[in-house]
Amino acid sequence: MLNEQELVKACQKNDRKAQTAFYNLYKSKLMGVCRRYTRTPEEAEDIYQEAFVKIFNNIHSLENPKAVGAWVRKAVIHTAINYYHANLKFQQNTDYENIVLSNDDYPNLLSTLTSEELLSLINQLPDGYRMVFNLYVIDGYNHAEIGELLGVSENTSKSQLSRAKELLRKQLKQLGIISYERT
């Protein structure tokens, strides 16, 4: 049984068996990333497929096999960004002014939320919001990096994040969740 680093070295030699093992090792994690960045599962599959091809084509350039986990994750995110650019449509201008924060006191149902339900909330976000939210909140990029990756300014990234969060809060509120502190 090869460890992760040996697997990477074998994949760098285009060993088909190693490629299969590598795929099986990362397929679920990377599909999870793809699902976050896309609206539909079909789009996620497109990105997923393209991402894996790029990974195997460029794995020889991975100098430090120990960092393969972060590297493949980054590859998928960049593929998702490319996909976003390729399918870029002028997003509808949302009337953010009409969004009014709710102060209703719903019971704390946070513990009842599953990852799939949270994912579905993200999926419903507009593409730009979803990209920024994923990059900033989940994957840890700062606004400067996000602005560079998405080809937007840092301020645009910030405002889109803010609006994305407001939309999510609104959706959560509809589910009866108004407090996010875990008890």
Add this chain to the structure above:
Amino acid sequence: MSALDKDKDPFEDLFRDNLFDFESEPNDKLWKAIEPQLPANPARKIPYWQFAAVAVLLLLTGIGVYLLPSKMNNNSEAKIEQPVEKFANSQKEAEKSIEENKHSNVETKKSDNIAKDLPTEDISTLSSKNIAKNPNDAPNSNELAEESVGISSKINTAKLGNISKKEAITVEKEAIVSYKKQGVLKAKKGNRTDTGEVPPITPTDNHQSELSSAGDQQGNAIYNNTQKYSFNKSNTKGRSAVFSDRTNNTINDNGVSTNNQLSEVAGSRFKMLSALDSKEYHPFTNHFRTPKIRYRGPKPTVYFKESKPLEWYVSAMPLINYYTITANGNDANYVHQIAVNDDADRLGFYTQAGLVFTLSDRFKLRTGLTFTKTNHSFSYQVRTDSLVVQSPDNTGVDVSFAEIKKVYSQSAYYLGTKVELQYTFLRGESLSHYVNVGVEGAYKINGSNQFNGFANIAYGITRQIGDNAYLFIEPTFSYSLNQQSDSNSLLLIKPNKIGFNIGINFKLR
């Protein structure tokens, strides 16, 4: 990534904690779609031992090709020696039988008297009447002598076995006719110089009477015998005796020298006729009827045996690579802006050593091991199908395809083996000119394993620089038979070579 450093936000933590390690099982069909798009290993892995086996095989083939012709020559020589030896033995046996026959004839002559075959009075007549003294005999004698010599040579040829028995018999018949002719001529002219000449065929009564008549007319005729003389194998001894006695008589008479010569020729002719006529001759002729045996003449004395030199060689060649480049893009990647990074990267080094087998006067087989060091470096751009959206001034959006600059560089070491056929087309006093054509297999021994095949062609000039040393210079062109590529397989490269090979041949034997 400063997100983790920012202030804690329970809302963000909710999503981060739940979704950072979120996993989702993909559909199995996705792998089936991905797998065909994965880069395959471009180089077929050939273990080192297989490579070594090929090299050894080539060397053995060369040695075999070199040694086989000389071995075959030895075998054929041995085969030729056997029939020659047999022939020599047969010839000796035949000569021995001839000698025995001769001795038996002589003994017969001694023991049996001439009188057994000829009447006593004939002998006395022959001895008493002696040879004719007529000077007109000379021309006739010469003519007869010439004819006799001609026939004698034919018989000699027959003795040597160069003609068949049938031909020998024909010659014998000619001889008989000649004898008869001699007798008739001499009898007609009545100028008998050879008193002992008896026609070797059975004279008819007419002939006999003619001879007798002529003898009576000249008064010194020899052929007075009236007894029939039958020429057959049963009375060979008698005939021999007659001829022998005739010769003796001639010598005793101290006659004209021409007659003596004629007698000698006739005597030798008779011996040969006896040999052909004897039964002991048959095995010798039968031996030559065997169709399987071919006489190729005696083995010539060889003072200098032709040798096929075996040489070893070593050479070095600075080389420069030139490339056949094929862009291998696809729908998602457009390869363009390909450039070879010159500088010193195209220079390489090639060295080889091996054996040279001389196949013939013009052809040689050269095989050996090679080591190659080459460098190459290419830069190119790939335009992907990904769009890049930029808003430099926040007022508009620039959309373009993503361009990726790539560099494919490699420093490779190859270990290989080669086999070449060398043809010398011009051999001068000091310089020889030749062409080399061959193939080479080279295995990359650093980095990713690759096998490359090359077709080599070279024009060479060689000159002797020592007793066993030859310097050669070969401008060489090496064409790559397969392509190399980087891991992206976006560029397909044929690393052809041009070099100036300089080396030395040493004769081993």
